[in-house]
Amino acid sequence: MARAIEQKQQLEKRIEEVLSFPILLSDQINAAVKEAESFKFECAEVGKQVDRLCQKLRTAVRLAPSTSAGNAFYDRPLRRIAAEASRNLEKSLTLVKKCRRRSILRRVVTIVSAADFRKLLAILDSSVADMKWVLTIFDAAGGIVLTLPPIASNDPIISWVWSFIASLHMGQLQDRIEAANELASLAKDNDRNKQIIVDEGGVSPLLKLLKDHSSQEAQIAASSALFNLANDQERIQTLIDESGIPIIVQVLGNSAMKVQITVANLVAKMAEHSPIAKEDFARENIIRPLVTLLSFDLFVDEPKVKPEKQSIHSLVQINMELEKKSLFKSGSGSSNLSIHYAEGSCKGLSHRKEREHEKPELKLELKISCAKALWMLAKWSVPNSKRITDTKGLLCLAKLVEAEEGELQRNCLMTIMEITAAAESNPDLRRATFKTNSPPAKAVVDQLLRVMKDSDEDPMLQLAAVTAIGSLARTFPARETRVVCPLVELLGHRNQEVAAEAAVALTKFACSDNFLCVEHCKNIIEFKGVPPLVRLLKGNERARLHGLILTCYLAIHAGKSEELERAGVLNAFEGLDRLFVVQHLELRELIPQAIYHLSVFHQNSGMIAQIPF
Template identity: 65%
Template sequence: MATELEEKLIEEELGYPIRLSEQVRAAVDEANWFKLECSEVGKQVDRVSQMLRTMTRFASTAQFLYDRPIRRVTAEVSKNLERALTLVRKCKRRSVLRRVVTIVSAADFRKVQSFLESSVGDMRWLLSIFDTENGGSGGGINLSLPPIASNDPILSWVWSFVATLQMSQLPEKIEAANELASFARDNDRNKKIIVEEGGVPPLLKLLKDGASLEAQIAATTAIYNLANDQERVRAIVNELGVQIIVQVLSDSPMVVQTQAARLVARMAEYDPVAQEDFAREHVIRPLVTLLSFETFVDDHKDQLSKQSFHSIVEINKQMEKKTLTRPNSSRPYSNSNSNSNSNYYHYYYHNNEGSSRAGQHRRERENEKPEVKLSLKISCAEALWMLAKGSVLNSRRITETKGLLCLAKLVEKEEGELQYNCLMTIMEITAAAEYNADLRRSSFRINSPAAKAVVEQLLRVIRELDNPVLQIPAIKSIGSLARTFPARETWVINPLVTQLSHRNPELAAEAAISLGKFACPDNFLCVEHSKTIIEYNGVPQLMRMLRANERAQLHGLILLCYLAIHAGNSEALEQARVLTALEGADRTVVAQHPELRELVSKAIDHLNLYQVGVQSQMHSFVP
């Protein structure tokens, strides 16, 4: 909410100290004592008054005006003029008693003159950053320090940079944006000052105008460095930053798109309002478009090589017809399952890059260096990850754009950061599907080509990549989909069981958690899945987990309890002496986790039902 000071017109702000200076001049003329000192005060006040009037003339005619430093300096100048007025008025002839009460000394004048000298310095600096002598075109970056900012130079520098952004020529604007980016990188206090002093709107304007590639990169870098706090992200959102960023992402050179995608990821990560606003502004579609660029090229070529010439001609005619009849379609992808990756790729580009400008950018992207293309995809995948995080609606939007198929393909073909970001995006989408039946049914049907591709790549990562950083999100994703697999799909369980014996206890714990989602009572097929886990030799591995760290021990115990409850008559449980292990855990682990007492007790009761003979022998034994 704007303060009372900020609600006043800038002309009103400047009018008050001008009136004060006139009152001081009148009081100087009426002074009877310290006439020489009062005259010196009057000269300084005249200098301040002249500069205030110059600033007023400029403010009344300027097309764009950065008022933050004007308001702050004017408020300080007004205080100093009030001090001068109070002092000079004391020098007017009064009664003897009043003169005794209001004694004035030379030290008082020295103090007031020092204050007025500071005001002269502040006004001189203020006029210099607006370059009023040259018609107010902006004086460029001014790193000199006005007295008002002598104890906090960052403040005056930010004022100078923001004023340059608003009123100078493009080269100076780029320099100012780069300086703000550097300041914002240093510490959070600098970020706070930049936002509070109005740095966000001109940065967004520089980004939106697209005057040059360098200008857009400088602006996005500065905004990105500011956006690591919910309050500051909200300030960007409130200045319509989301709409500007989405437009830039959709219609800019690849290097700028990379920066814009990073900004989407950063803002969505720190502020749920920004996360929702980006989705509302349809940012997911261009992100998937950019992420899919060249992803299906090889598949498309392979498919075309198998087609006859006549078939190729017919396909092209059909695609051209779809493009002509649906030029303004808000959703360019069909919800029906694609018969081939090549058809999806062909349809994808005909519908998303039909405009001449988009086509131009596409040609530019094709000619870009591979590292630039990779950087863009990494940023887009990260943005989709942050948009999907904790959001069922955004996860659904990604799946509706055929994003799952693209993510699966990238997990298969890529490595490093891009592969990781794609896996994390899948993990967030599957986590949303775990708790939303509609999303689970619509996007992860067992006969869906996209869902099959995702599951195949997740299992490949779990089996073939010995890298816990990549394997853990893949394992979590399979666990989140546990309720989508029928009992016959035992092939998804075996890789998880294998990871129970992994040397990394955190990975083993995640495998136990995911298997627990197959075997827990909430899963309709928990009995069948429990038997499958046992058949794949999961019990001995779980018994070893009971000797691992606390987290692995905890989740290994939970899964053992589920197996005991749903498949208590298994010989594997008896041979591994699971009953003895659970009874021991009842005295140790449960003491640290009392919420498990009921589960462990139930598992012990189930095992006792099937191992009566063993228990009878134990009770009849006499030492």
């Protein structure tokens, strides 16, 4: 803790102040050497080592620019080594002063040995070697130096990080690219390396390199390094504090496709691990460029539709018209080329033209990355989900779920699942986005139902689709039986997780909080949902729990149905493990109600109705 406070204080000082202190100590040591009465030879050797160290310190002072010179000079290792040299020089001064003329009593109390001088000369020699190493970094003109200074003998990673970051600050472009790649490799190894890179000031030069539009290779190297660092909320906060969010948004909207892929991956990683980053990205309006890139070149071959219908294709055509108009609005050439986001430049148009001729594999990779970023931004975020729907993103997502497969389809489906979850928790978003007559809502529901039916070999897709449909339960009218029927069919699915999730979704239709619960319960029973539901009660714990909850609501809201009696629901209740029921508060409340309703409508059930839960 004390060392951390000391390092913070050191960083707050100008580099000239940091270096001046050990130089002053060197002068005091030289004066003390001249006054030495004992161990004169050893003191003279100390003086020589101190002179060598002081010479290198003075060289560093000449090399170090003033603070007004900006960030081109990386002084972090110099500060650390100068601080270590100061501590060693203070030890030297203390020892040499003990060799001056003094009373007999002081000589007896203070004992100095030759071993003390040997230890002192060793640490001074280490400080000289450290200074020599750090000066080599500056003499290398930004090239990478991989030799190991004594200060890093027990931890070589720190010296490599210093060298790479120094190269990022002071090197030529190719040196900076190589340094960024090396940092990316180090960060990929373990979290300790990541923390060292952040603590030693690696984020700022990486962001500066990311802004360098003159080199795609440099931008990719920088974004890859930042991606490997961004798996921890505190490290992401450092990136945010360095004004990284606006830089990332700008690069995403105005770079080549290969760069956009890595930047979109970085956005996804940061949004996944930091709620603050998620909010800041939203404030910088990153969702619009992501949706734009996701919909790029998607509907070129689609047939034209009537202009009065707000289809996906018509929206893209409108966006293209707006972009063309923006090109000719300003005669100076600095106009807003982007259809959705911030200010662009001529580079924006050139990159768009480049994207048209890129390989399909690269376009697919970009869409996968953008879809993942939207997924992470929408996760547990009502405001971001609303922003996606405001940019007509639902239409785009629905089309991609329909047309694509694999990872892109999955990412789009997961984004839809998060948006529907947000709509479930927010009535305003639900009413505004998922109205019955809304084209985006209809397109989404159609694709969710299709995935539920056609993805039998991929339970993960089915789970996402079922979860999304369940989140929208309150938006469906009683006549919308096309939604309830496939959910009932999934109650008998061979995968118990899918079956249990179907029960969870149907519960949202059948629960008392749903205004149409009675009608939905009757529909579930009508579509033969009771028999597979009773079988589900014999499954794993999760399947039993949610199967029981749904069964209770069916009994409460449609208890007179003969299907419930024929399926032996009361007998199923009788055979329940009482401990299992007691452990779940919701069941403790629902089961007595369900038994009561069943006993009212069915004969020979009075005895079972008295079962205490």
